[in-house]
Amino acid sequence: MDDHRQRALALVRRFGDGTTSFQILEPGLAYWFDRDPATGEDLACVAYSDTGGAWVAAGEPVAPSDHIAEVMSAFAAAARANHRRARFFAAERRPPPDSAFAALAIGAQPLWDPAEWLETLRKKRSLREQLRRARAKGVVIRQVESEVLADPASPTRLAVDAMLGRWLDSRSMAPMGFLVTLDPYNLPEERRFLVAERDGKVVGILVAVPIYARGGWFFEDVLRDPAAPNGTIELLFDHAMRRAAAEGSRRVTFGLAPLAQIDSRVLEVIRGCTRWLYDFEGLRAFKAKLMPRAWQPIYLVYPRTERGVRAVLDSLKAFAHRSFIKFAARTLVHRAPAVVRLLAILLIPWTVLLALAPTRAWFPDATVQSAWMAADAVLFFGLIHLARRWRRALANTIAAAAAGDFVLGAFQAALYNIPRAKGPWTWAIMVAALIAPAFASAFIYLCRNRAPSHFTKQ
8 A cells, every 4th residue: 555545544544434434545546635734744634536627525534523624625725726626526514604615415325323224124024025035046145354355366256356247247337437436355454345145156245344433334335246136235235234233333324326315407407318327316216225214415515616517527527537538438338239239220221221222323233232231131130149249250350341331332432322412311321321331340340359347446
């Protein structure tokens, strides 16, 4: 561990009372320290992501509670001195009305008292039923010592990595960064690991990190194999809650449910526009199903002189690894099978149009028209096979075939179609006929090395 993270860990152990306090120790974050000028002692710490235009802090400063407002102001001043805007994402305290900072509610986190969990189960029949289903399917939970998962060669670690790879493959987006980086083995000795197994195969994992100053736990990663039986997550949660209760812990959180219980029109629009990528409501509903005793608002805090929309965009940029364009490109590659399947589907109406098109208006003769239809049919089946099982050799073959489609199409257009072009529709169809195979060839070629995910640190 480098010196900065070691210093941050010491402060987290003393003052870390927020859900995100342990997360500031994840690799990839920068650190700003408030130090006593006389003794050089670290008094407070802020971990942040530098997006190029802003310093987006991971939660509130790790500091004594009566010192937090002062540290926030000092951090904002340091950001301005470096030509950056200051943001505090996932703050649990709302600044007072006379503060120099404003706050925007960005969601809520559910809270449980583990001592009340057995009573919650007694009252909630649907929860008991989910636990029964998982047990009936043979799911068992065991605690795994940190030393086992810290060893990359241990059989349990390899099995967990394979499960995490399958989970990553099932996501709609490429892995995000900042506070949602999947890095369950960072400082393993500080964490608690529960593994769900069925017939000796890992089908789920719960990773809990400490909230030192509250004697509580944040269930940071609670993940299941896409093929895991229903109730696997609930069974993991049940075991973790029982253990926390036995140890006398009085606070557990499942972390932020983003965009839950918000009153911002801007955030409501973002939630609606991104629903196809991330099921915000489904996540909130699942956490609510576990019957938390309370929901705590979570805020994005920023200087009152600045606009909330810009603060939101700065925060999103931190999650997108500092570039929206690159993140979108990574998401397309991550979703390559779905994109390829869409290309195959679009070939169906296109081939029908080829069959119905007047021969002399579009093709030198009927043989050429039939050849294009046959080529598209072969390409369709190739794309379907590639979408079902991604193989580099097949990807290379299809990329080459699509490139050949583009070259031959351009050759026919130059010699036959362009001299006979009449009106904008003719030109639009010719452009579409050339752009589609060019895009397909370039996209598949760029994704040719894609393979099912083998989990590594993000």
